[in-house]
Amino acid sequence: MKIATWNVNSLTARLQHVLDWLIANPVDVLCLQELKMTDDKFPLEVLKSAGYEAAVFGQKTYNGVAILSLAPVRDVVKNIENFADEQSRVIAATIETPSGPLRVVNCYFVNGQEPGSEKFAYKMKWLGALHDYLAREIAAHPNLVLLGDFNVTPEDRDSFDPVGLKETIHHTTEERNHFKALLDLGLTDSFRMFEQPEKSFSWWDYRMLGYQKNRGLRIDHILVSEPLVPRVTGCVIDRVPRKWEKPSDHAPVVLELGPGA
DNA sequence: ATGGTCGCTAAGCGA
16 A cells, blocks of 8 residues: 655645646555645545545644545544644544554644744654654554654755755754654654665755755655554655646655555 | 745735
């Protein structure tokens, strides 16, 4: 089965891209971030016509996340449990698969603007809360996928300019330590299980011909829990829709899972 | 050269 993540930067602006991409890439699960719409505006019917159910956690203007799935979703949880958050950034759900239940945790991590800012402090607090929530979530659901827009480059090789951007947003030691803490929960960055092209990125700034010059960052990730690791058969970034007219600034990332034991 | 480009929403914010 295939599970994908895509920050669409407004589902209103990108609905046709999503539909076109799903026709070419009929993944089992597609997790979306930055819907930038309230639940009542979510295009449930058109996605249903495309074969997908949806669990939605929207918000006006900013943020907003959704899980699209061919198979039914259940036990939907919105937000990080025990963390008061006014922003719609996390939605989790269980999907019944032929290999058993799979917990999917879809996140739009805080951007953080710049180190030292109030938004950065919020990012650190949010990351700490996510970590504690995930520790409980993994214990309850051994087969778990954590995916989304992490707004963190895990390593220098995930940035087009790790020297010039050292300790700037998405590159700070503090952010990377939070990413490592997620790995310490037993999660594995599926993208790095495989040989990948150098300078593989998932986001490129709209400004300064960022995409054309491949001035990008790898900040969209798919992490898998320990029992899933032997089932991972691939993880790729699909740059194709980044070349379409009026693209999202992010490209989809796609995980392939084998059937397992 | 202290900007640049989007999206949302109607001047400025967030990314």
